[in-house]
Every structure is written in structure tokens, then in C-alpha cells.
Amino acid sequence: MFKIDNISKQYSNGFWGIKNFTLELSEGEIICLSGPNGSGKTTLINSIFGIINPTSGKAYLDEFENGTIQFKRNVFYVPDELLLIEALTGKEYIDFVSKIYIDIKEDFKNNLVNLFHIDTYLNEPIKTYSHGMKKKIQLITAFMVKSKAMILDEPYRGLDVEAIIILKKLIRKYVSNGGSAIISSHDLVSAEQLCDRMAIISCGSLLELGTIEDLKYRYQTDDIDEVFLKCSIKQDRGEDIEKLINSL
């Protein structure tokens, strides 16, 4: 089980980026984390992976705390930023990552490469790739590693339609094999298609957590956009968006 346990982060200027955030994922579960810009998603993810030091709280994979080697080996982070070694070719980079982890079968790696259809430019340096091509390399390395939980930050950004469809199928396959996934995304349509539960965050706090059906029922609407607006945007901005739109 993957658990985020009461994580808070106060920045040095006194601002709380995230406050008392708790969330548990079962094996095989996908949770979409959504919230307005600046709501604390990156602060939360950075706190989980030790990129910043949280003020309090921990994350766990089973009994292993974040910071332990077991946690790092089994919880994979796919950041929105493309942190690749640009001087290497795609193939060299994939081989480099596979050497860090053990037991990555050559066939499995090659199938992922074929799936994302990048074999033609695999021997070119990454610095010559487009944003989408780099994203595909990043995703191949993420799914190549046999992790137990994965956090993907804006994974669809920059991908073409085919790659987005493939990625959704891969995420489904990953959880059907027992993995747990958190997808931080502004794409509510994909969230509705893919996730088991949705977490809505605003101003550093978890406002709602539930299945899409639960949330629609709670906010008395059939439209996920309306759920999001009613829950987070108005809380965040205190404005009547409909009034503003109608005044234009």
C-alpha cells in the first residue's frame, strides 16, 4: 500500500505550500490529483521524493518510509520537467537507466520502444528531440522499471494523440499488475476516463477525495468541470466565474 501521511511544507517566507495532506492508495488503484495553479501539487510531490524537505509528515510504501532505499527503488517519479541527459542518444539513455535497476529484460525494453514508435530516432542525441520525443523516452524508462507505485506529473503534456492513448493503456496495465498510480493533471477528461478516485486540492489543502460518481453526486452535477469549479476554483478565487463570463 502507498500512503502519504500528513505532509505539510512551510516555505522559508512563512507560506504553507501544502497542509496536512493524507492519502492512501490500494494496490491496483489510480488516483488523479487535480487543483488550480499554485494549489500545492508540486510541493506535495517534491516533499514525497525528498526534493524539498517537508516541515512534517512522511510517505510510505508498505512499511518503508520515503528516504529509504526500498522506497526509492519501488516508487517511481515521472516529473513534468524533462530531466534527461541530452548528450546521450535515446538508446544510450534507456540503457543507462536500465543498468541502474536490476532485472530489466531486453525484450520488455524493446517492446516499450516499439510501442512508442521511436526506433527511427533512437540513435540520435536527445538534444535533437522534440518535447514529445523526449517525453516518450522519459515514459519508456518509467514503465521499464518494475516499480510498485508511480507518481506522474502532467504525463500527457506534449504527447501526440496516439502516445496519449498508449500511455493510458500502459497505466491501466501497470495497475492491473498490482501497481498504484497518482496522476497529477489538469486534464479532467482523462481523469474521468482513467482514475478510480479523484483528489481535489486547493490552497495547499485536500478539499475532496472520492470516485467521480461520488463527487458528481456531492456537487449535484453530471459534469466533472462543474465539480472542479464548484469545489476548487471558487474556494481559491472567491469569484463567480459564470458572472464574469456573462459580463463579457
Ligand SMILES: Nc1ncnc2c1ncn2[C@@H]1O[C@H](COP(=O)(O)OP(=O)(O)OP(=O)(O)O)[C@@H](O)[C@H]1O
Ligand atoms: N520556494 C518557494 N517559496 C515560497 N513559496 C513557494 C515556493 N515554491 C512554491 N511556492 C508556493 O507554494 C504554492 C504551491 O506551489 P506548487 O508549485 O506546489 O503548486 P502546483 O499546484 O504544482 O501549481 P501548478 O499547477 O501551477 O504547477 C504556490 O503558491 C507557490 O507560489
